[in-house]
């Protein structure tokens with residue numbers, strides 16, 4: 292299946308920097324066979340989508356509310372993201388699970404809303420360091436998948452991202468064997484058509500090896516996605 296290389300810009304940058312980064316990604320996207328996606332902070336989704344108009348680089352949100360509208364101060368609704376040009380949304384990132392107490396049930400409800408409003412969900416799962424050291428990584432990921440993915444997820448083209456919490460922004464990654472083992476577990480759990488991304492300290496230097504692993508269908512890139520050339524190098528590594 293066609294790899295997906297997604298950049299999660301998290302809560303970084305100014306508007307000017309976001310548009311400049313988008314323009315640099317757009318300029319370098321020619322000839323890359325992987326699907327490209329950038330997920331800017333919510334206020335920058337529309338200007339980045341405008342910068343990508345007519346180009347083969349998709350734009351996504353980093354979260355959406357489970358309701359479509361209402362009294363939810365500070366939140367962003369799925370139809371708003373779609374209206375601003377997004378076609379994907381990251382859901383259940385470990386930073387949201389930790390910062391906002393998002394449970395699997397909440398993530399699942401958000402995914403239902405996202406899918407109903409034209410957004411393809413990218414649902415994140417992954418174990419903490421303590422869970423890995425306790426030998427629980429596969430069980431945790433299996434439980435998160437069971438609890439977070441709604442009916443119809445695969446048919447809607449939903450994506451799962453395996454992001455070990457301890458590998459995010461740390462420069463540490465699981466061994467290739469450990470990534471392959473979790474992805475084999477995920478493949479068994481979600482079936483053959485769902486793209487499985489790896490995320491957690493993906494850089495140009497490790498991307499070729501990680502993206503060549505079985506059942507790794509792309510990457511969810513944080514820090515390295517803030518540098519256009521690094522993000523594009525990772526995308527080229529997807530083949």
Ligand SMILES: O=C[C@H](O)COP(=O)(O)O
Nearest residue numbers: 299459460491492513514
């Ligand atoms: O969503 C992206 C991940 O949290 C990975 O972040 P990172 O590449 O900075 O480790």
